Amino acid sequence: MQNPFFENIGPFYIKDILEILDLNQNKFLDNPKVLDIKDLSMSNINDITFFHSKKYKDIAKTTKASFCITTDNLKNDLPKNCTPIIVENVLVATSKITAKFYPNSVNDEFDDTVIDIRNSKFKDKVKYGKNVLIGNNVLIGSNCLIGHNTIIEKNVSIGSNCSLGSNIIIRNAILKDNVKILDSCIIGKHGFGFFPNNKINLRYPHIGAVIIEENCEIGAGSTIDRGSMSNTIIGKNTFLDNQIHIAHNVKIGENTIIAGQVGIAGSSIIGNNVKVGGQAGISGHLRIGNNVDIAGGSGVIKDIPDNTKVMGYPAKNIRKFLKENR
């Protein structure tokens, strides 16, 4: 799949890629063109990928990529079709190459392509408030509402029967049909992703989007960041209350209910029919099953299996927690 929003300005010769990593370019006799950078499973022939942790060993073995940024330790897990490129820090190198292919994905300056909706092609199609701004590459379905001062920045696709409130800022997002976004949400900005550095932190690119499926509602003042390499996804008919923060790459299932001021850290995956009480927090890179109940105020720091009720910090079985905390 082509990236829907960020323009790939490649292909680039492999030697030009080695150059930005300060690697010896004479290692390769020929100098093939590299088409794109993708993760291990999505890559194809003539793409470059990255492999930074044993965890992904099984996927690495079957990658179709022609090149892979990795370490000396890991390189033997790659298949023959894939030439390892050995670096010290895989993620930093990956970030540099991604920025080369997708230079517009690193910084999120305000979108200066916007125009007043009254001067756009949507002026007779959408019901809108005062001072609404529309960026490049925006689609809006039928029967939509857009409130006052809302800014639809570039790269936004809105389905039919959607209702957006006022003072919203949105970019790099796909809203399916019948989605409701309440006032003052900020959706689709880059996530909190960077490599710390004592002089000046190095931001890495965010080439993902935010995808909000049919019938969802997002409460007032919430922030949903777009993904770095994958997308941030809110499943069908999931409702979020006010002041919620959803970090980059999070995937939430269907029919899930999340109460006010909840925060979900980067890359966690939440199942279907989950209930999350107010102010609960979920750490990054976790997997929360289906039909899980997380009590308000809980702090979840490990995976939660299906059909479980948890409470406390660290969150544990709710009966155990209540027994221990009389």
Next chain:
Amino acid sequence: MQNPFFENIGPFYIKDILEILDLNQNKFLDNPKVLDIKDLSMSNINDITFFHSKKYKDIAKTTKASFCITTDNLKNDLPKNCTPIIVENVLVATSKITAKFYPNSVNDEFDDTVIDIRNSKFKDKVKYGKNVLIGNNVLIGSNCLIGHNTIIEKNVSIGSNCSLGSNIIIRNAILKDNVKILDSCIIGKHGFGFFPNNKINLRYPHIGAVIIEENCEIGAGSTIDRGSMSNTIIGKNTFLDNQIHIAHNVKIGENTIIAGQVGIAGSSIIGNNVKVGGQAGISGHLRIGNNVDIAGGSGVIKDIPDNTKVMGYPAKNIRKFLKENR
């Protein structure tokens, strides 16, 4: 009392009400008109009310309503003047009838009645910033300030000597004298109230308002939702810090102080002279007494009596908590 903001488009014949509940309309020989839907205590003759839990048995016995949505289990607690209407799910049925009487209370689309304040009757009466919008049915007292980009949507009554910051959105609210609302608050939107349904959740109506009494201050970026059947109330001289979330039907007393990022879930009642530390959370449907101190970060999951200091999650006596957590 008539609902100040939401127009009752009734009366309706009882048979028309039975029809939207898919109930047999031949049960009644005559077909009287029903004037309004109210809770058990506020109802009057020719109104319809609802009764869904044993908790309200004593109030049910004295209701003046002519009809009551209830279950087979509960119907015998109703007085003779009140005809029970038996349903499977009282709250869903109540929601449907409320939506019939008050169709404008279900969805909160952006208010398209607003006009620029410079074209309104307030242009010489109020001191205002740039790009201020004013909706229908708005009252503003003397000596008020309204900051830039603030939207006073429909159904707002503002007292004298009030100061509103910039980027605020407010509707369905009554602000008494000398109230201060800081920047970017969102006040009076419907609460997070709906009946979960696997295809598409069913929102229930919110016919309440937000009432903010004299001398209150509401911190920047806070959200205060209006009530569903009753009002959300902030008592006199109560101060809220930044980024606070107050859910629907919450009632807060006088001289109470609530620090940053606190969240109070639906229908809880907080007393006078209460202090709530930063990031504390209070679950729904609780009663917090007068002169209570809740330490920052606490999670309150049961009622707290007057003159008590609590801490922890679940919040307990502060001395006990500190002793157990050295």
Next chain:
Amino acid sequence: MQNPFFENIGPFYIKDILEILDLNQNKFLDNPKVLDIKDLSMSNINDITFFHSKKYKDIAKTTKASFCITTDNLKNDLPKNCTPIIVENVLVATSKITAKFYPNSVNDEFDDTVIDIRNSKFKDKVKYGKNVLIGNNVLIGSNCLIGHNTIIEKNVSIGSNCSLGSNIIIRNAILKDNVKILDSCIIGKHGFGFFPNNKINLRYPHIGAVIIEENCEIGAGSTIDRGSMSNTIIGKNTFLDNQIHIAHNVKIGENTIIAGQVGIAGSSIIGNNVKVGGQAGISGHLRIGNNVDIAGGSGVIKDIPDNTKVMGYPAKNIRKFLKENR
């Protein structure tokens, strides 16, 4: 140092100061002029200062101020050059005197001095969005971006290469070079500081600023309040995620990383190279050392020494916490 933003409208005769405190003015034979009010360490000859807690005994002994608001208990710790002025409540008296010198620091009404940036001296110097407003006493360096609907209120100094998003409100703040402020932040408003009073709370003045050093990034929807007597400071290359609340007088060091929804209460001091996980809370008046790791969701209620990892509520050594909470 002169206050950069708030105009000192003094000097005042000492008898005029005694008058607003309802103190006997005949105590002093002569009636010297008082130039300014500052804290114990910053005061100079002909200034007035305040001393309200034994904690500051050592600083009190060396103050250069000519007058000091204090109590009978504490007065003997003052040097001979400093005349004690005995009051019942030192902080209330200090507040009244500060308000006399700096009358514009008590209330934060919206700034009605702003003009459209297109009519300002910055129109050809800055890249800006729609509907940007600029107040009095604003400086902006070269190569800056300011997004849509952003309001730069009075008393703001912005360095070079800064990027501000949309819907931001900022006042009384100094941003150094290469600072990035994401959408909808509110920076420089007064803090949550007042003396509770059963009729009407008494706000105290905030004459400090917010200072954000080079290379910082502040996440979307965050609020950073300005200081009361000192400044609120964010150190170099420190990154804040979304929806963070930083209260008045907080000082954060360099290269610190703070995840989403964290709250830091008033006057706490955070070191360099600190990592704070999502939703953690830090109480007021604490000192967090350098190289400290605070796990997400923790509640810190006491000082944390350098090079420590803590977790839980109350936050304690992370190994101890995890051992106790299996």
